[in-house]
Every structure is written in structure tokens, then in C-alpha cells.
Amino acid sequence: MSDTFQSSHNLDFEVAVWVMGPFLQFKIGTCHGLWRVTEKSYDILAINNREKGNGHLNDVFEWFESSCRRDNRNLKVLEVWNKDFKKHLIEKRGFIEIGDENVIKKFRDESRIQQSQPRRTDTSNCHL
8 A cells, every 4th residue: 555645636736936925836637826834834825726616626625634634734725815715615624714814724733743852962973
């Protein structure tokens, strides 16, 4: 059995640098958008599907949710201005509202976070 993730439609997660700012571009099937990584979350700023109804939006969420579980991060969708889409995220996809325009789906398990401790370096064999 392979540990490699596959979305429902076996779509690849493609990434490119976005020249306009701190976000990256993604493409999954007919969906594309903007996202970034923070210490505690993956943040999606934009999602667009060129062919509505083909199920590729589901693959987008499968990819991000799988990554969140693997990397112990939450998933946020930022600046959700479309009220129907926001309702869909909350009612159908398990997100909760944070602020007026953002939603979050919690995957982060604080018990999995290792306390950072200073690393001790053995300098007994170092010679200048």
C-alpha cells in the first residue's frame, strides 16, 4: 500500500510562485487559486473553478485537508465574500466562522507540537 495521497479524481497539486505577493498559486484540475503557509495553518485566499460541477473543487479540499492532517496545521479560507460559498464551507465542509470574512477548519493538535528546546552542540572535537 502506498502512502502517496491521491484525490478523488487523481489530480495533481501544481504550485507556482505568484509575482504579486506572499501567496503561491495552485492548480488542481480545473481549479486554480492562491494559498500560503503559516506556522499554524494553510490559508487559501482564492479559488476558481473553470468548469463548475466537475468535482474538482472537492479535490482541492481533499488535497489541503490531507496536507493539514499530515503537517498538523489548520485550514483557513480567507476573505470569503461570496455568502453562498461561505454557507457551503460552514454547513457542508465543517468550517467555522472567524471574523466577518474568514473561516477555519481545525486539524491542528497541540499535543503533537514539540516544545522547541535549545540544541546542545558538542564542541569537544572542534578545532579552529
